[in-house]
Amino acid sequence: MEKRVLVLNLDHSPVAVITPQKAIVLLLLEKASCLSVYELLKIRTVTRSYDYPAVICLNHYKNIPFRGVLLNRNNLFRRDKGECQYCGSKKQLTLDHVIPRSKGGKSNWVNLVTACHRCNVIKGDKSPEQVGLHLKTVPFKPTLSYFLAEYAERQAEEWLPFLDSKVVQ
DSSP, rough: OOOOOEETTTOOEEEEEEEEHHHHHHHHHSEEEEEEEEEEEEEEEESSSEEEEEEEEEOOOOOOOOOOOOHHHHHHHHTTTSSTTTTTSSSSSEEEESSSSGGOOOOOOOEEEEEHHHHHHTTTTTTGGGGGGOOSSSSOOOOHHHHHHHHHHHGGGGGGGGGGOOOOE
């Protein structure tokens, strides 16, 4: 599997994740500087060998409108690590409103959690406290850095020094 390259803005905020080929182009055009490389990897051409970039920083600040992390089913499952936030099960997962919509609960990051079908049925149209359920973790709104750090822990440890702490509420 091809390693990816983390792109940081001039202020060191994460901007994108790109292919190594695109990163090499940015480096050769002097639009970015290399901050970290994958130690054991090289990119070879017929005549040269290049360090395989892990993290690059743009040489000029790019104003990128803040978009935040999209609230969707996949990102909620990723935030909750694919397990029920009441019992820890990883089977028959669905989404649950901590405060039910019928009681004024909103569909937002801090009110939605991953729940297994069994716990969701037990909870029904009540609050977790009313039926004796307790959340394993407090729901929070993740940042882009949170998901990038999650990826970095599995695939690219070289990114970790350049990312914010994982949980930002």
